[in-house]
Amino acid sequence: MMETLLFSQGTLLVNQEPAPALQSFFTFDPRTRQWRAPAHAYRDILLTAREAGISFVDEAKGYETLHLQLQTPIIPRPHQTAALDAWYKALQKGVVALPTGAGKTILAVMVIAKVQRSTLIVVPTLDLVQQWRTVLAQFFGQEIGVLGGGERKIAPLTVATYDTAKLMVEHIGNQFGLLIVDECHHLPAPFYQLIGLASIAPFRLGLSATLERSDGGEERLFELMGELVYEAHIGDMVDHVLAPYDVVLIEVTLHEQERAAYQQARGLYVQFLRKNGVQMGGPEGWRRFIFLASRNEEGRSAFKAYREQKHIAQAASAKLEAIWNILSSHSTESTLIFTDDNLTAYRIGCELFLPVLTHKTKPQERKNMLDAFRAGTLKVLVTSKVLNEGVDVPQAQVGVVVSGSGVIREHVQRLGRILRHQPGKRAVLYEVVSKDTNEQFVNQRRRQHHAYQRSPSV
Amino acid sequence: MLTKDLLRYKIRLEKVTPSFVDVTDAALLAFVHSLQTLFTAGSTEQELQETASQLGLDLHPLFAGFKKLLLDQCEATEANEQVETQRWAIIQEAQRFRQDTLLRSVAHYQELVSHAFQKPVEKLKTELYQDLPQYRPLTLTSSISPVDLLHRYNCSLMQGLLIHARKVTLEVGPLSVAQRRELLRSLKFHRLLVTFPDPEWKADSNFIMEISGPLDLFEKTTLYSMNLASFFPRILHLPEWKLQAELVLKKKPCVVTLTHKQGLRSHYAVRDHHVPEELSQFTQTFQEVCPDWRVQMATHFFPIGKNAYSCPDFLFEHSTGKKIYLELFHRWHSSQVVGRIEALETTKNPLILLGICKSIAKQKLIQEKLEKSQWFQENGFVFTEFPRAKIVSSLLESVNSR
Known part of the structure; x- marks a missing residue:
């Protein structure tokens, strides 16, 4: 009897012992008395079966061959052509790393048009879902499926958030032949790996501006999406692809009362670290601090002090003056203001009567804010982290980092928001830092990227 | 379910002991009752926090955990749409001042906006984002007794730990046909599979099963830990059971063991086991x-x-x-x-x-x-x-x- 290959809950099943050539892919599952393989092995199973002359009934495949026509012709830039060629040579599998603004979405459109298979595009935020939906509808002239934000519509071209894709991939992982993962540095996170593992898509494209992960998860990413096939850096593209930019550091001084409160809280926190021999140089130190802080009243006070000193430095009142001065100097330019937390974002919004976009903003108002910002009718947007990645705001010319983490990726992504090329555009990124506080060290840590290793003006 | 930062447990020699609360502790019941009273007053989240601070309730080591459980059962009232309309008017007017007017200072700018809307500066600031969830009054969607809330806490604590599980073994005592069906149905509903060391399960004897997800066959992962955590309250319906879970906490392997003798109670409804x-x-x-x-x-x-x-x-x-x-x-x-x-x-x-x-x-x-x-x-x-x-x-x- 001919073997039948089935898709079930993110895995592939055969009901009888597989042919010898295929046995390395399958494991006997005593739980269901079937032979099982992870869904992502589909492509290798097919290729091996073909080479060995094994035929079977493929009931796993649930995707279609499409006949897409580009509605708007694309004239690719040289780096896009090079990236597409590299991806194709790598057997239509792999990761492409390009800086924000270098046209990753257009590259994806080129790949979809070339592969002509049902495609699932996975993106981190709802704003990006809408952005991709608009771009795909424009290029392919058809309705685009959406999974996320309350929508559950599957179409030959479907865009999903990571969160919804993770929940649904066990059911729909066989319905797409091409898997595109945007901002794919998120994929190795434990809960998101399932998206790559449980999908049968033989064709895979990972896109990112910042592949670096502090946990070394890049290897896992390459296992799931294919190797890094093409990479270009910001410095290589400034002027002809990306806007030239300046990075300006503004140091503000804490007011007297803030300084006293900062020193008191900082002293309490540092004293606790020293007493317990905690080195805060890496994630282990942080974990140990959290563990010790939860054990007794002294620990809880130290944790409270840690948060207080961080908040004082990040939300120093002098920063508001600095923001005001920046806005005054750039009153006609589109400006994004980034904070580390929502509280600071709303405080700035309330003090200066500015629009604030966070994950708490209702979907329709988010859309209205982004549309108005793109149209130039809103000149300023304050945000915490939701605009860090991917969202296309080409008009943004000025960025203000009021507070942030020491994560390099976050900082590079924020810089990327203002680098989309426009004729005559010169971008500027301001970093507002409280002088003589821990913020200065955080700032130095996040600048350890080649985008910041150049002269302040690029 | 309690989040990672709210989990209370001890680890000794790789053995995890969850810090369950005593559901008969009168002082704890009184504390929980006080919290519930706050939540039924129709306050905003911010007001709740302020009142809890004034009363000193937030100093209790379990405050954050119970607050989370109660917030999970709350819904914020609908936002007043006029707030959003007014916000856009203020934002646009303020932008016009920034672009068209020579401004001396932030205070000058704020005064101009205040004058344009005939409202004091502080009132304008307060009202600008008044429709955010934390400023909207909360209503409890279900009533729950203090004792049940303590049971819910214990169950949520265990669920929070199971989020870090890589392997779960469940031993169950004698079960009726209906109970066995219900258990298997629940496993399937939560997209979990089981390995039975014994191919036949006799209802009058204990039975051990390993619970995992389809892809766990290839590598031990925490991919299905959310499924395991959601399934856990169903185990509490069984008359006799023992659960052992291999966890990874603080990057180290450890084990938690739990049995029906610890008296945890499920908040899931018991399904009909009616046999004519x-x-x-x-x-x-x-x-x-x-x-x-x-x-x-x-x-x-x-x-x-x-x-x-x-x-x-x-x-x-x-x-x-x-x-x-x-x-x-x-x-x-x-x-x-x-x-x-x-x-x-x-x-x-x-x-x-x-x-x-x-x-x-x-x-x-x-x-x-x-x-x-x-x-x-x-x-x-x-x-x-x-x-x-x-x-x-x-x-x-x-x-x-x-």
């Missing part, structure tokens, strides 16, 4: 009609492939030693009928017959399946309220003679 009395009487009637067969309530269940299990109701043993099982489907588990027939069509051992209740046999999909299935024509029958002994006897003889 007529079925219990069936054995007696059948024995009188058909003395060649010895009938008893079945005590086994069988994995029949494709993540399906048959839990027969009766075992018939012929005087020649031949054993045949009968599984009955009533209206309360109609969803499994088609799948069960398809699974049994390819299963030769053990020999299982199917009885389908007439009320579900009329359902379109099931009716089509019954008509088309050759297997069902030969091994199944439809009954009205409960199977008639003569029909079962006749089918048994037919199967026995093949």
Whole structure:
């Protein structure tokens, strides 16, 4: 009897012992008395079966061959052509790393048009879902499926958030032949790996501006999406692809009362670290601090002090003056203001009567804010982290980092928001830092990227 | 479910001891009651926090955990749409001032905006984002007693730990057919699979099963830990059980063990385990009609492939030693009928017959399946309220003679 290959809950099943050539892919599952393989092995199973002359009934495949026509012709830039060629040579599998603004979405459109298979595009935020939906509808002239934000519509071209894709991939992982993962540095996170593992898509494209992960998860990413096939850096593209930019550091001084409160809280926190021999140089130190802080009243006070000193430095009142001065100097330019937390974002919004976009903003108002910002009718947007990645705001010319983490990726992504090329555009990124506080060290840590290793003006 | 930062436990020699609360602790019950009173006052989240601080409730080490559980049961009232309309008007007017006016200072700018809207600066600031969830009054969507909230805390604490589980082993004590069906149904609902060291599960003895997800076959992951955590409250319905979970906490492997003796209680509703009395009487009637067969309530269940299990109701043993099982489907588990027939069509051992209740046999999909299935024509029958002994006897003889 001919073997039948089935898709079930993110895995592939055969009901009888597989042919010898295929046995390395399958494991006997005593739980269901079937032979099982992870869904992502589909492509290798097919290729091996073909080479060995094994035929079977493929009931796993649930995707279609499409006949897409580009509605708007694309004239690719040289780096896009090079990236597409590299991806194709790598057997239509792999990761492409390009800086924000270098046209990753257009590259994806080129790949979809070339592969002509049902495609699932996975993106981190709802704003990006809408952005991709608009771009795909424009290029392919058809309705685009959406999974996320309350929508559950599957179409030959479907865009999903990571969160919804993770929940649904066990059911729909066989319905797409091409898997595109945007901002794919998120994929190795434990809960998101399932998206790559449980999908049968033989064709895979990972896109990112910042592949670096502090946990070394890049290897896992390459296992799931294919190797890094093409990479270009910001410095290589400034002027002809990306806007030239300046990075300006503004140091503000804490007011007297803030300084006293900062020193008191900082002293309490540092004293606790020293007493317990905690080195805060890496994630282990942080974990140990959290563990010790939860054990007794002294620990809880130290944790409270840690948060207080961080908040004082990040939300120093002098920063508001600095923001005001920046806005005054750039009153006609589109400006994004980034904070580390929502509280600071709303405080700035309330003090200066500015629009604030966070994950708490209702979907329709988010859309209205982004549309108005793109149209130039809103000149300023304050945000915490939701605009860090991917969202296309080409008009943004000025960025203000009021507070942030020491994560390099976050900082590079924020810089990327203002680098989309426009004729005559010169971008500027301001970093507002409280002088003589821990913020200065955080700032130095996040600048350890080649985008910041150049002269302040690029 | 409690989040990572709210989990309270101790680890010693790789053994995790969750810090469950004592559900009879009068002081804790009083504390929880005070918190609940705050939550029923229709305050905003911010007001709740302020009041809790004034009363010193937030100093309690369990405050954050109970606050999370209560917030999970709250809904913020609908936002006033006028706030958003006014916000946009203020933002646009403020932008106009920034672009068109020579501004001396922030204060000057704020004064201009304040004057334009005829409201004091502070009031404008306060109202600008007044429609955010934390500023909207909360209402509790369900009432829960202080004792139940303590039980919920303990269950949520264990669920929070299971989020870090890589492997879960469950040992269950004797279960009725209905309880076994419910357990297997819940596992399937949560997309979990089980490995049974013993292929037959006797209802009158303990049984050990390893619970995992499909991809766990290839590598130990925490991919299904959310499924495990969601499934956990179902275990609490079982009369006797012991759960052992291998966890990774703070990047180190450790083990947590829990049994029914710890008295955790589930907040999930208990499903109907109703077994009609007529079925219990069936054995007696059948024995009188058909003395060649010895009938008893079945005590086994069988994995029949494709993540399906048959839990027969009766075992018939012929005087020649031949054993045949009968599984009955009533209206309360109609969803499994088609799948069960398809699974049994390819299963030769053990020999299982199917009885389908007439009320579900009329359902379109099931009716089509019954008509088309050759297997069902030969091994199944439809009954009205409960199977008639003569029909079962006749089918048994037919199967026995093949």
